[in-house]
Amino acid sequence: MEFLCVFSWVLSLLLIFSSSSSAEQYVLRDGSSLSVEKPTDVLLSPNGVFSAGFFRVGVRAFCFAVWITKSKDPTVVWMANRDEPVNGIGSKLSLQKNGNLILTDGVRRTQWETKTASSSSVELILLNDGNLVLVTANSEKEKLWQSFDSPTDTLLPEQVLTKDTFLTSSRSISNFSSGNYRLYFDNDNVLRLLYNVPDTTSVYWPNPAIMPWQSGRSTYNNSRLAVLNLLGNFAASDNFNCNSSDYGGKILRRLTLDPDGNLRIYSLVSESRTWVVSWQAISQPCTIHGICGDNSVCGYDHVRGRRCSCLPGYRARSTTNWIQGCEPEFEFSCNSSKFDFKSLPHVQPFGFDRDGFPSASLEACKERCLSMCSCRGFVFDYDMTNNNGYLCYPKIRLFNGFITPSFSGNLYLKLPKANMNSVKKISTESRLECSRDFAVQLNRTYEKARGAWSLNFLLWFAVSVAIFEMTCIFLVWCVLFRTEKDSDSEAAKQGYIQAATGFKKFTYAQLKKATGSFTEEIGRGGGGVVYRGVLPDNRIAAIKKLNEANQGEGEFLAEVGTIGRLNHMNLIEMWGYCAEGKHRLLIYEFMEHGSLADNLSSNSLNWEKRFDIAVGTARGLAYLHEECLEWILHCDIKPQNILLDSDYQPKVADFGLSKLLNRGGGDMNGSSFSRIRGTRGYMAPEWVYNLPLNSKVDVYSYGIVVLEMVTGKSPIGIHSLDGGMATEHGRLVPWVREKVNGGATRESWIAELMDPLMANEYNVDKVECLVRVALKCVEDDKDSRPTMSQVVEMLLQNEGKLSKIHSML
Structure with a gap:
């Protein structure tokens, strides 16, 4: 009882100590810092509209950000470390006396810095326009760095987008890490929207099917500047110009590249403190690339909105995330006699043409696609430019597909003859849920750094007061803690790769059963032997059993760590792993034709x-x-x-x-x-x-x-x-x-x-x-x-x- 009283007294002291140092502030001076553990450690703009501080982005994961406090919910407009969150314990933003602003995580590792230097005193200030600036603390106020020069997904009024900057969408509404879409100035001086993933990059705004000048753009001005002004006009040096629907009033606005790939101007309604869309770049959302994934099509109407559907003969890879697209319910082969084509009117997949040719007959186009193992179908459309026949575009990938009555051509989908009568039509019931958050919450857990000397003193004082009467309990607690720590260490070691990569972990017994006790060998090398196996979900896999020598675990960690960072159509895909005792195994997709x-x-x-x-x-x-x-x-x-x-x-x-x-x-x-x-x-x-x-x-x-x-x-x-x-x-x-x-x-x-x-x-x-x-x-x-x-x-x-x-x- 006495120990509990002393401990409560110590905690009260700690609370008083921490609260006494927390206060709202407008300037961060050199030699000072903001702590992630103090919610009130924020910088405020003088007008109270903007705040800068640590913003929670996941479980014990924080980013240093600028957000709008005037809205009903905090609206993030800039982040320093959006792809490398820091831990919720021990992390700090520090302004060093040499003029460098650094962000360190819970183990005192630098995650982000401005790389600035100054011989005079400096200070960090959040301006009324939302610009976070690092300036010299003298009358000249020389600007050393500003957040406006490195935007994330948002432009604030009077913030200039240049040839050296770009906007990158967030991954989802609640996942602030970098997403798949980018607003940038291309080499031809045109402002564009780009779908950008490891194996695919494609421009979708302005319309890539026509020349820039046909979209009202100019390629001659190489200044490459774009800005949203205070009245709601967004203009660029390539002659692009638009006004928000509430143009003229000086209200709070922002230009944001949203996770769905659309560029929008938002205006803040002062009464409800909520955002409304006052302009958007793309009125037909199905023309945005990548929204439905491979082997699917996008449809849109004013009642049900945007929806994704699998092509006939294909099924969705995920029931919750359409970005993953669809996969075939059959196996492709090079035997052309087993395949035929199903006509899908008004379906137009964009890109991935293979040797398109003009003045073609329908039969010739079919023969061309059947002769190509990689052909998944072809688009057949009347040649409007020459009025002398049809155009044939064989497709090696069915991507960015959408249904539009304005497209006069047909998609001829390559399907097995045996499945031709059983495949269903394109479903119109599965709707894309844009508001659904599919992101895995980030978790930043590190070994806690040692505290300050005053904190250690108070803790040791409390222990020393109670040590005599609590000796027995303390010893028992130490034994239990040591046992628990030892038992958890192996689990932590085994679970590290799964947390880092998201791959499925298999038991050794599962893989032994999948391979029939490792009987069917399909390859071997210096690192181990590869066996053919059938996983519990009936997928055929290549299972690599690493050697059990000392280097086995090293190669295992190297390969898992490497492949966990890769995503490309010409790199092998890994499905899972096994780390059990001395056993180290990797599970890959099975390659039908070997090496x-x-x-x-x-x-x-x-x-x-x-x-x-x-x-x-x-x-x-x-x-x-x-x-x-x-x-x-x-x-x-x-x-x-x-x-x-x-x-x-x-x-x-x-x-x-x-x-x-x-x-x-x-x-x-x-x-x-x-x-x-x-x-x-x-x-x-x-x-x-x-x-x-x-x-x-x-x-x-x-x-x-x-x-x-x-x-x-x-x-x-x-x-x-x-x-x-x-x-x-x-x-x-x-x-x-x-x-x-x-x-x-x-x-x-x-x-x-x-x-x-x-x-x-x-x-x-x-x-x-x-x-x-x-x-x-x-x-x-x-x-x-x-x-x-x-x-x-x-x-x-x-x-x-x-x-x-x-x-x-």
Whole structure:
């Protein structure tokens, strides 16, 4: 009882101590800070309209933000760390005496900073217009930094959008992390809205089907500025101009790029303190890209609003989130005799055309699509420009589909003949619920840092007063706490990856049953053996059982951590994992056609497939190197690690040897590895000579793989120039160079190089393109090699026009 009294007294002291230091403030001076643990630690604008402080975005997760307090609910208009929330304990925003403003989380790690410096005193002020500014504390008030220069999803009145800034939508209404839509100035000086996800980027406003000048835009003014003024006019330097419906009155407004991809002006109704839409960029919401996902269509009417529906023969991947799209209820194959087409009037999927051609008959268009394994259907429409026939657009992906009576053409959907009579029509009942929040709440839990000396003193004082009569209870409590901590440590270790990636965790017993006690082996490598298995939900999976040596867990953590950050159509998809005792297993999607290595010596890969594999692999690597959240080096590109799906589309796999480089961690050129990684014959010279490493090691390996696809010869076992077998590293490259440089004509050296399995059935222009790009990739000097994005660009040039490719080489 005495102990409880003392403890209550201590808590009262702590409350008095903390409350005495909390007060509303208008200026943060150097040497001071705002604490996440003090709700009243906020900056207020002099007019009381705006506040700046820590804003809760999840469970124990906070972002430093500016929000409007005049509205009924706080309306966030800017965030410093929207994609890297900090912990709810111990985090601070500190203004250092050197002029730098830093945000630290619960373990005193810098999450965000202004990177400013000043020899004089500085202060942080929230202005009446909502601009958070860092200025010198003198009469000049020199501006060192301002939030208006780095907008998130909102422009406030008089805040200028420039060529160097852009708006990015939030993930959802309650998830403030970066979403899929962007407002920016393009290279042609036009203000655009962009759908932007790892495997797809597409402009949807202004209408991409027409030229900018047809939308009233100008491409000649390169100042690239846009601003919403105090009266409700939003204007840009490309001649775009619009007024809010309540134009003229000086009321509080904001321009926001919403999670649904629409750009809107909101006006605050003073009586109800609520926001109303006074202008929006897009009146037909189905023209916004990405809202319904793959293999679906969007429909709209004034009664039911916007709704998403699966195409016939497809089912929704998720019953709650239409962004995930739909999946086929059947299996695709290259057997054209098993498929036919279902006509869907007025359905128009945008983009992803493959070799569209004019003046085509319906039958010719059907034959073209049936001959392409990757074709999912085609759009057939009358050619309004030439009035001389129809246009045929085969589609390799059914995306951004919408139903509109104004579209006169039809979508011909590729379906199995056996399913043709049983597929349902497009449903009109499933409505997209835009208000539903599908985001997983963020959780920021860290080991709590040690408190201040005064807090420690008070706590130890309370313990010392009660120590005598509470000794026994205290000892028992220590034993119980230690036991609980030890029992939780393994669970925390096992649950870390699941929390970080969201993958499903399987038990070892489940996977043993799925694989029939690991009997059907489908591949093996240095890290472990891969088995075919059937998961409890009847999905066929590739289950990789890592070696149980000391490096097994390290490779497991490397691969799970890497793939958890990836999302690209040319990278392998992981479904789950098992971390139980000494067992470490990874569960991947099953690739029907195995690896590229399995197919190179067979007749299954014609020339078109080989070229598509080269392009797809390059796209996957370009994403790894340049587009994902962290720079990733694969370090073991070879045919065995390029898997082929049912359409022979490539997916780069096996990241057990990958090297992650945090974007904030500095230069990639300084990367170092503890040991040589990769496979003999595909390794860049940097490995052998212990030179600094960067993404060019993957470029070199990719070039070797391409040469192997073209020639059909392995880099570690080809005929040498004297007729024998050359097994030493690097013989394939000089052999190809000699053929290219010594050939009388390109047709002659191409004929000598080509894999005999091609039987002269190949495209000479594309072969030359592939070979020359590959030879550039395998230059000894890494700085002479192109990046993977440049490789993709070169490969996608017109196959008959190599002049641009030559100039890039």
